[in-house]
Amino acid sequence: MKDFDKYEYYQKAVQSPDADSEFMARVYRELREGREAKTLVEDFCAAFALCCEWVKLDDDKDAIGIDLDPEPVAYGRDHYLTELSEEQKNRIKILEANVMEKDLPKGDIIAALNFSYFGFKERPLLLDYFKSCYHRLHDDGLLILDCFGGPACMEPNEHETEYDDFSYFWDQDTYHPLSNHAQFYIHFKRKGEKKRKKVFSYDWRLWSIAELKDLLQEAGFSKSVIYWEGTDEDGDGDGNYTLTEDGEQCESYVAYVIGIKS
Ligand SMILES: C[S@@+](CC[C@H](N)C(=O)[O-])C[C@H]1O[C@@H](n2cnc3c(N)ncnc32)[C@H](O)[C@@H]1O
Incomplete structure (x- = not known):
């Protein structure tokens, strides 16, 4: 069996960059009367899989990825960027930087996915981040955040998803009811091998949708809206x-919170 590649299994188990890029384009069209977004900024981009899918959607789309860790960025350059044509590659710019830095380039959409902003555990810090996003968006810009919640996230639990040749485990190790801080891990187990524990770890604060909406308003966004998942x-x-205006009571959910600049 080939060497274990944590980013390969992360991508298989956690990400859907093709569906995500189409979702981003659709949301912009729906909220901006049919107009198309051109520049996507992928904050916390890691191996920037979303940037790579975004530039495939249309030949006038470009993408900027921002991450402070050189390791996943190098992985993206070696594994995802190489899959693109030269022309597509030229429409992607990757910055090894902190998303809080001043003078980062502007976009039509800033996408902060896989809950990465949950790492900003203090309210003033998250407010500063949203203010920085506000200034990094063009006037018609949208900030697209994913968010999860529901009562199932308010206690430790571990969930296994089985694939043909491996299992993915989403492990909520702790939940602190007074602070909403929680520790999460991703484990993987390839068939016939022992479980590889804590391959990725996340020390987060679980922000509620209501808190996020308040913070977006304080940061200057004219409005925020929610995209909610349908049920089968x-x-x-x-x-x-x-x-949606309402949402729905359920054990756990993933939703999108969209900050509309103006
Ligand atoms: C959960 S991963 C997200 C990966 C990717 N966005 C996805 O959708 O799967 C979080 C990433 O955020 C990066 N990160 C954390 N804090 C950051 C900051 N302040 N500025 C830039 N990148 C940051 C980490 O290096 C890591 O690659």
Whole structure:
């Protein structure tokens, strides 16, 4: 069996960059009367898989990825960028930088996915981040955040998802009811091998949608809206997200919170 490549398994188990890029484009079209977003900024981009899918959508789209860790960025350069044509590569710019830095380039969409902003555990810090996003967006810009929650996240638990040749484990190790701080791990187990524990770890604060909406307003966004997942006949999420006013009581959910600049 070939060497274990943690980013390969992360991508298989956690990411859907092709569906995500189409979702970003659709949300912009829906909220901006049919107009197309051109520049996507992928904050916390890691191996910048979303940037690579974004530039494939249309030949006038460009993408900027920002991450402070050179390791996943190098992985993206070696494994995802190499899959693109020269012309597509030229429409991607990667910055090894902190998303809080001044003078970062502007975009039509800033996407902060896989809950990365949950790493900003203090309210003033998250407010500063949202203010920086506000200034990094063009006037018609959108900040697109994913967010998870629900009562199932308010206690430790571990969930296994089985694939043909490996299992992915999403392990919520702790939950602190007074602070909403929680520790998460990703473990993997390839068939016939022992479990590889704590391959990725996340020390987060679980922010509620209501808190995020308040913070976006304070940061200057004129409005924020929610895209909520539909349900299939078994009552499970169907992967189809639409604009909603209400949401729905459920054990756990992933939703998108969209900050509309103006
Ligand atoms: C959970 S991973 C997200 C990966 C990717 N966005 C995805 O959708 O799967 C979080 C990434 O954020 C990066 N990161 C954390 N704090 C950051 C900061 N202040 N500025 C830039 N990148 C940061 C880490 O280096 C890491 O690669």
